[in-house]
Amino acid sequence: MWADDARRMREIGLSLVRIGEFAWSRIEPEPGHFDWDWLDRAIETLASEGLSIVLCTPTATPPKWLVDQMPDMVAVDKHGRPRGFGSRRHYCFSHLGYRAESRRISTALAERYGRHPSITGWQTDNEFGCHDTVLSFSDSAAAGFRIWLQEKYRTIEALNEAWGNVFWSMEYRSFDEVDPPNLTVTEANPAHWLDYRRFASDEVVSFNREQVDILRAHSPERDITHNFMGFFTDFDHHALGRDLDVAAWDSYPLGFLEQFWFAETTKCDYARQGHPDIAAFHHDLYRGAAPSGRWAVMEQQPGPVNWARFNPAPLNGMVALWTLEAYAHGAEFVSYFRWRQAPFAQEQMHAGLLRPDSTEAEAASEAREAADALKRLGEAEAPVAPAAIVFAYEAAWVCNIQPQGETFNYLELVFDWYSALRRKGLDVDIVSPDADLSAYEMVFVPTLPILPDGFVEKLAAIKGPVLIGPRTGSKTESFSIPQDLAPGRVRDLIPVTVTRVESLRPAIEEGGEDWSVIRWCEDVQTRAKAEFSGRRKAVVFNRDRVRYVAGWPDQGLLDKLITKMAKEARVELIPMKKGLRLRRTANHIFAFNYSDAALNAAGLGSGAPVIGETIIPAAGFTVWRRR
Numbered sequence: 001m002w003a004d005d006a007r008r009m010r011e012i013g014l015s016l017v018r019i020g021e022f023a024w025s026r027i028e029p030e031p032g033h034f035d036w037d038w039l040d041r042a043i044e045t046l047a048s049e050g051l052s053i054v055l056c057t058p059t060a061t062p063p064k065w066l067v068d069q070m071p072d073m074v075a076v077d078k079h080g081r082p083r084g085f086g087s088r089r090h091y092c093f094s095h096l097g098y099r100a101e102s103r104r105i106s107t108a109l110a111e112r113y114g115r116h117p118s119i120t121g122w123q124t125d126n127e128f129g130c131h132d133t134v135l136s137f138s139d140s141a142a143a144g145f146r147i148w149l150q151e152k153y154r155t156i157e158a159l160n161e162a163w164g165n166v167f168w169s170m171e172y173r174s175f176d177e178v179d180p181p182n183l184t185v186t187e188a189n190p191a192h193w194l195d196y197r198r199f200a201s202d203e204v205v206s207f208n209r210e211q212v213d214i215l216r217a218h219s220p221e222r223d224i225t226h227n228f229m230g231f232f233t234d235f236d237h238h239a240l241g242r243d244l245d246v247a248a249w250d251s252y253p254l255g256f257l258e259q260f261w262f263a264e265t266t267k268c269d270y271a272r273q274g275h276p277d278i279a280a281f282h283h284d285l286y287r288g289a290a291p292s293g294r295w296a297v298m299e300q301q302p303g304p305v306n307w308a309r310f311n312p313a314p315l316n317g318m319v320a321l322w323t324l325e326a327y328a329h330g331a332e333f334v335s336y337f338r339w340r341q342a343p344f345a346q347e348q349m350h351a352g353l354l355r356p357d358s359t360e361a362e363a364a365s366e367a368r369e370a371a372d373a374l375k376r377l378g379e380a381e382a383p384v385a386p387a388a389i390v391f392a393y394e395a396a397w398v399c400n401i402q403p404q405g406e407t408f409n410y411l412e413l414v415f416d417w418y419s420a421l422r423r424k425g426l427d428v429d430i431v432s433p434d435a436d437l438s439a440y441e442m443v444f445v446p447t448l449p450i451l452p453d454g455f456v457e458k459l460a461a462i463k464g465p466v467l468i469g470p471r472t473g474s475k476t477e478s479f480s481i482p483q484d485l486a487p488g489r490v491r492d493l494i495p496v497t498v499t500r501v502e503s504l505r506p507a508i509e510e511g512g513e514d515w516s517v518i519r520w521c522e523d524v525q526t527r528a529k530a531e532f533s534g535r536r537k538a539v540v541f542n543r544d545r546v547r548y549v550a551g552w553p554d555q556g557l558l559d560k561l562i563t564k565m566a567k568e569a570r571v572e573l574i575p576m577k578k579g580l581r582l583r584r585t586a587n588h589i590f591a592f593n594y595s596d597a598a599l600n601a602a603g604l605g606s607g608a609p610v611i612g613e614t615i616i617p618a619a620g621f622t623v624w625r626r627r
């Protein structure tokens with residue numbers, strides 16, 4: 001089938017193919033015995049059609065013989081159960097023997113194919129952390145954690161002091177006594193958890209880096225990438241991204257809508273399109289993940305998937321829309337998962353561009369349509385957006401370790417703020433706290449419980465309006481309440497002190513007629529001006545261009561705050577009709593219709609559209625040249 005496949009790929013308009021991410025048992029069927037023949041032929045077949053290849057290290061799927069050779073290489077879950085063979089991702093990042101195997105198989109592949117002219121890139125492993133695999137509680141992880149702690153704290157007294165281990169007699173006499181924080185009677189010390197999460201994240205980063213170093217040595221001038229996931233924060237993607245040339249991610253808008261926190265009505269409204277901000281949120285997040293700003297979609301949903309609670313089919317048009325939207329946000333490529341629906345094993349119900357019988361599935365013609373459109377548009381450049389949202393993986397860990405109210409979900413908070421900006425027609429960059437913020441007109445910090453050194457100074461230097469969210473500055477580096485209370489050094493920007501916090505069950509809120517704070521509400525002592533007050537207390541404070549919101553703002557309050565800030569920053573807002581989204585590149589303006597009915601986009605772009613019509617059909621898009 002292969003020659004025919006490669007020809008058909010090229011004919012559809014594809015130019016790049018990712019292969020080999022789970023192929024270890026075929027590359028090395030017996031320990032030390034490599035079978036390269038099939039992979040040589042696969043690469044030559046694709047190359048002869050002019051397709052470039054992203055080759056993968058196969059470490060997400062260690063073969064059975066390897067697991068049998070060292071049974072303790074598997075990850076251990078939080079209940080202390082080893083994770084068995086028979087699917088994927090069954091390894092522990094901290095197992096030194098598996099680390100050596102990962103280097104060995106990566107070296108073998110890189111030596112063989114590193115300089116092949118058609119291999120233009122590498123993907124390390126596959127979706128680090130998928131199936132809840134960042135945290136492992138194995139003996140190897142425990143041993144690695146003790147070394148990590150020793151390097152960080154030097155003395156056990158320093159660790160005891162930092163964590164507050166005098167509480168409940170949790171003091172240790174040596175690093176050897178410290179275990180991972182699972183299997184305790186009630187919750188373990190949050191400082192213990194935070195360090196365990198930092199350690200586990202560092203393990204993923206160094207696992208990846210070992211492969212990157214090998215690939216760079218044997219395969220110069222090729223791009224190195226990894227495919228990150230959606231709505232996933234278990235390791236620090238900014239830290240890992242520093243070792244990559246291109247940050248890629250896997251986009252499954254319908255699956256994500258179904259699996260995550262969205263309201264039932266939203267799940268129904270967008271069942272076949274995905275929420276209009278899901279894909280864009282990740283595009284803008286991962287554009288900020290590698291220092292180069294280069295990013296791509298490594299897996300694009302092409303039809304129904306197999307893994308969500310319900311798996312609807314996208315509306316006709318969505319696959320092309322998602323592809324063009326990625327491009328409009330600056331993607332270097334969009335790769336569809338998968339080429340052909342596999343008739344066997346776990347993912348037999350997952351759609352591809354081809355059906356299992358090799359006839360074209362619905363998505364194939366949309367991929368063709370997208371390829372044609374891209375040819376007409378040329379290279380896209382993503383200009384700096386007017387608004388930046390600061391995003392920190394550590395913030396997600398802190399909120400998760402001690403939520404204090406079960407609905408305080410970091411990703412949801414950031415997504416709400418992002419969505420509010422996008423509904424006003426704004427382009428947004430989502431950046432790490434280390435990023436240069438000086439070029440933005442408006443900066444948003446949904447929450448940053450632990451303030452990194454220099455961050456407050458950076459905010460102070462910004463000329464435009466800044467919005468700082470609840471719980472910012474509420475913890476020290478070692479997960480305690482700062483001596484001068486929250487928001488700690490934020491006080492250099494706006495004189496507020498948080499004296500008490502409360503979390504609220506659904507339907508209890510604080511606010512006015514058309515706005516409220518929900519889920520979380522703070523009491524604040526301040527000399528700053530109260531800008532929004534509810535029935536019982538003030539919740540937004542303002543000093544010059546800095547605002548502090550002492551609770552979880554609903555969409556009504558976010559709308560009002562963004563409107564005020566945009567006015568101060570002289571940034572134009574274009575309120576979007578439901579389901580419509582805008583995005584600008586250096587040369588074009590794109591409008592995407594995520595609704596299931598046609599929408600009139602008159603006035604969004606000027607002149608005649610270069611692609612599409614002013615009335616955008618359901619699941620359609622229109623592009624204008626930018627003046």
Ligand code: GAL
Nearest residue numbers: 126127130250252305337350
């Ligand atoms: C991704 C994964 C792929 C495939 C896909 C199914 O998470 O990287 O290998 O499983 O999901 O949607």
